[in-house]
Amino acid sequence: MVFSDVLRPSESAKYVMKHGNLVKINRNGVENVAKQILRAVKDGSIEQVAFAAHKLHPKTADKTAIQWVFLIDTVNFSFWPDEGEHYDVSYNSEKYTGYYAGCAALNRALDSGINVLDAKWMAEVGLEEIDRVFKSDSGHSIPLLEERVKAINNSGQILLQKFDGYFYNAILAAQKSAQNLLEIIVENFESFQSSNSGGRLLWCIGGKG
Template sequence: MDFCANNVLLPSQSGKFIVTHGNLVKINKDGVQKVAEQILNAAKDGTLEEALFLSPELHPKSGDRNAVQWVFLVDTINFSFWPDEGSHYDVTWNGKTYTGYFAGCAAVNRALASGTPMFSAEWMKNVKIDEIDAIFKSDSGHSIPLLEERVKAINESGSVLVDKFGGQFYNLLGKAEKSAQTLLRLVVEHFESFRDFAEFHGQKGKLLGVGDIHKCKNVAKALN
């Protein structure tokens, strides 16, 4: 699938199109300017990186190959953690209870600590729904929301890694040649579950990003 196939706008183009054609939300330009200055200052003094990714205790602190594989695996299952009515999604890890996205991270870390080979693309490719259900089961006994969809995404991602990238996501990083836009194109091209497109005023667009890989500390080491 070509990145711009079917007249799908790039993320930056999508944002501009939505702002131009939207009529239910107004942009506070003074507020945008103020936030932009705060982000710029945080980027300059190094606090932005820590605030966005490194500070949460569940995220990897290194930039090795396992950290890259962790990010890809977690991003593969990172969608819609809203539980059904009457259900809860909470996971306790190292004495702390998490909900939503962080509950998913805690479940992954818990499984890795128990020896589950979640970094293995072969495991991802072949893992069954019962095992994924057990891994991501909440403290309250409820399954992770959209369990079947997540199993499908994990299986599909594992198959692609095995068939095209030697079982490792960092091999795809090398093909991106340090370009975030190229990496985004490659991910969307090869991994169906990441093709998260929507239509607005008759135009298909996407609001995808690849920032999580960049936020792994010293991630360049994974490409050595």
């Protein structure tokens, strides 16, 4: 059941369009991009930007990869640090910022033996360990650390309670319907719910930048 004060992603977008004074949509630009995407789909070049193409993203299509995508999307919001701080994470001798710094931090944790993809770990992990996992090269904590801990804990708890610990089972429950999957996500996971008074976190099953 969706909470009464929660907006679905499409409703959130309508709200922003109606009330946003500093945001305008370039309709010609939207149409041009849509045409470019259509051409890329037709000629096959869109395959070059597949989710797995990025070196930090999973290269498999199994339960583990799905769990990885779900976890990174759970914490994929507001990577802007406070003034004077930096959020950057190095992995395999390359430095990343923003969303990709989060990806690098997850991969770094997995390489060190921390099973961040385990739903029980997600449900029970505390602030200090999350801080260590996502700590930046410069020694600063990931922005909105407490909010991310809450999001990870909630996601882990719901996975254990309703999906036998794997987001893969949520996808199965959607029965190959993106609309059904969106309903499942919004109805069950707090950090993916949009609210008038809270931050809006939009889901993208393929990955985000």
